Amino acid sequence: MEVEIIILAFISLFYKANGALYELNVADEEIFQSCPDPEPGTLDIHGLLDLSEFSTSMDIDGLLVSGNQTLVWDIQREDRVQLAIKLLYWDRGTWTSTVFSAYFRDFCKIMYDKNQILYEPWTEHIVNDVQDKCVNVPGTKLILKTYVLNLSTSIAAPLREGRYKASMMLRAFDSTGTERPTRICCEVIGDIFKIRN
Ligand SMILES: *[C@@H]1O[C@H](CO)[C@@H](O)[C@H](O)[C@H]1NC(C)=O
Numbered sequence: 757m758e759v760e761i762i763i764l765a766f767i768s769l770f771y772k773a774n775g776a777l778y779e780l781n782v783a784d785e786e787i788f789q790s791c792p793d794p795e796p797g798t799l800d801i802h803g804l805l806d807l808s809e810f811s812t813s814m815d816i817d818g819l820l821v822s823g824n825q826t827l828v829w830d831i832q833r834e835d836r837v838q839l840a841i842k843l844l845y846w847d848r849g850t851w852t853s854t855v856f857s858a859y860f861r862d863f864c865k866i867m868y869d870k871n872q873i874l875y876e877p878w879t880e881h882i883v884n885d886v887q888d889k890c891v892n893v894p895g896t897k898l899i900l901k902t903y904v905l906n907l908s909t910s911i912a913a914p915l916r917e918g919r920y921k922a923s924m925m926l927r928a929f930d931s932t933g934t935e936r937p938t939r940i941c942c943e944v945i946g947d948i949f950k951i952r953n
């Protein structure tokens with residue numbers, strides 16, 4: 757999931773306007789990292805997606821994204837999937853909360869929504885007809901057309917430059933509301949800096 761831009765997509769969700777231009781540098785080639793101190797049953801990005809047919813590389817205009825992602829999370833089609841995202845700022849040696857957070861009680865309703873956070877960086881580029889499967893049907897292949905992800909965004913509100921971390925948690929619940937035994941947690945760490953006022 758080429759969602760390193762999630763940090764920026766996320767911030768621009770709150771402040772979409774023509775302000776200063778910011779750019780994101782992702783800290784790790786791997787992009788998605790495991791969450792520290794996970795509770796039992798917590799999987800990382802590889803518990804959600806098989807990325808063996810997927811690749812990203814830096815391009816002059818941003819991040820070049822290509823290949824396929826195959827769903828592997830062992831949940832059921834009718835499950836409700838919940839997504840929570842938090843943005844943290846690295847402040848004098850500690851991760852501290854910011855005002856940026858988002859919670860989607862029913863992720864499958866917004867996964868392909870044009871007005872939502874994941875559309876431009878990710879789901880807009882899925883070319884095969886898998887929209888009805890959300891992330892719930894293991895074995896489903898999401899075929900992406902090759903695209904360049906722009907890692908710059910303009911933000912109206914003043915933003916502190918520095919190191920940020922977006923922490924994402926997906927949980928699945930069956931029809932009785934019981935949580936499935938596994939959940940997905942991953943983090944993206946990146947530096948945000950201003951390139952133009
Ligand atoms: C992506 O999947 C399609 C259809 O199965 C396949 O033709 C293509 O080779 C795959 N791409 C990669 C990079 O493996």
Ligand SMILES: *[C@@H]1O[C@H](CO)[C@@H](O)[C@H](O)[C@H]1NC(C)=O
Nearest residue numbers: 777817818906907908909910
């Ligand atoms: C990326 O987005 C920024 C802000 O919207 C824009 O100024 C810039 O031209 C874009 N870069 C490319 C390569 O499209």
